[in-house]
Amino acid sequence: MPRRWFLTDARLGDRVWTVLAGLPQDVGVIVRVKDPKRDRRLALHLIRACRKHGLTVLLAGPVALALELKADGAHLPEAQARRGSNRRPRKQFYLTAAAHSRPALIRAARLGVNGAFLSPVFPTRSHPNARTLGPLRFGLLKQGVPVPVLALGGVDEVSAKRLAPLRPYGWGAIDAWLTNTFTKIIRSN
Template sequence: MADGGKDIVHVAVGVIWRGGRLLIARRPERSHQGGLLEFPGGKVEPDESVQQALARELLEETAVTVMPEHLQPLIGIRHDYGDKEVFLDVWQALESAGDPHGVEGQPVFWLTPDELRASDFPAANRPIISAIRLPRQLAITGDVAGYGEAIDRCVLGVERQGPSLVMLRLPSLSLEAYTEVVERCLQRLPAVELLVHDRPELVGEFPVAGVHLSWRRAAVLSGRPVPEGHWFGVSCHNRDELAHAAAIGADYATLGPVLPTRSHPDAEGMGWERFAELANHAVLPVYALGGTAPELLDRAIKSGGQGIAGISWWWSTQSTEAT
């Protein structure tokens, strides 16, 4: 039972990929949230694993076959609709077979990630769309005193490690120097999505992907500081901060420190068990931050995270840890 006495409906949800597109269905008009789009799936029965339930539901609803062992966890979402509370247990499949069609008469079709609009889906599906579009690794710059060094290290790090999403966290730079870094990195790294840090006003001035706010900046907000269509992330450290980030419309959060870091080796991290507890109760994608590395990516995902965020695994040296 959920808090307040309502039953929690455990739903297995499938993000099924083929040729860069995703399998989408339209909910029957007579159903809950009827007429909206959805990722296919259905209720988990008491004698089933979530993977078994999803494979069964996909076959029954769309005639698509997936092997339970090929499913990968994407995100878990708890959402209270007022009349019911659901836990969406979302898994993705890169391999599937069969010609999809609506076995129960519902329309099914394929859409690219860019064609997914949150307003076309039930409210609980918005974090799924974010999780689909966000990469598994969020690279964060180390702090440096000069903008030229920041630009060179950023370019070198991208060339070596290939991150597709980079947060420009450079607190020692003046606004003028920071702006120069943004301009030059946009020119030299056209294939990389760049996030500005604690400077949401720059989102309107430059074609950056969005903004990431420290908890100090996010704590005083009551809504999104940037328009929809731009990423908005928040640094969080506990359950209450994650809840606030979701309430003000954040698309994702970082959570940590998970493990001790090079800059704070004596500071105890929350550990993977606590990270998993918090990430699995969050209603937005969560990156593990602090002491992470690419070899820990699978651990982060299996713990309910979107992936890893950090500095040391892509930045040559660092002087501060992201907070």
């Protein structure tokens, strides 16, 4: 499973296509649309663009829809990360979940996810008023959790280095993939 992830966001508009075209193949993409059923066509176009660029792609939403749209897996919101219809349908299907607390991480682990995105670690434009975890709390919450935990929320190449001693599995971001600094880092990899 990739260790770095790009999460699409409606705020990006057409810039999303530029980001997708410039991502290295070791970066995964989580396609997020406001309503996966209503915005099915956009989700399908984003998934196809990821395929064209050789990227691992998950659909944020139910497992059944991710299968239908031929994504490599599904990313579940915290409330959907429970047993039942959102189980992994086959071994090769990636399943990740959002988590904002230790109980949510434990529920995700019980579901058997490949990874849980714990957030928000740092201040972020997508959730400007959210209380952040910070590195220390992030490390404490993920301690002993039997699934890979990825950092999300205000993470970029610089802040990811601050988390390195805590050994997160990886990280995900939206805005970090837009910066000139990161574009240079991508090209050098």
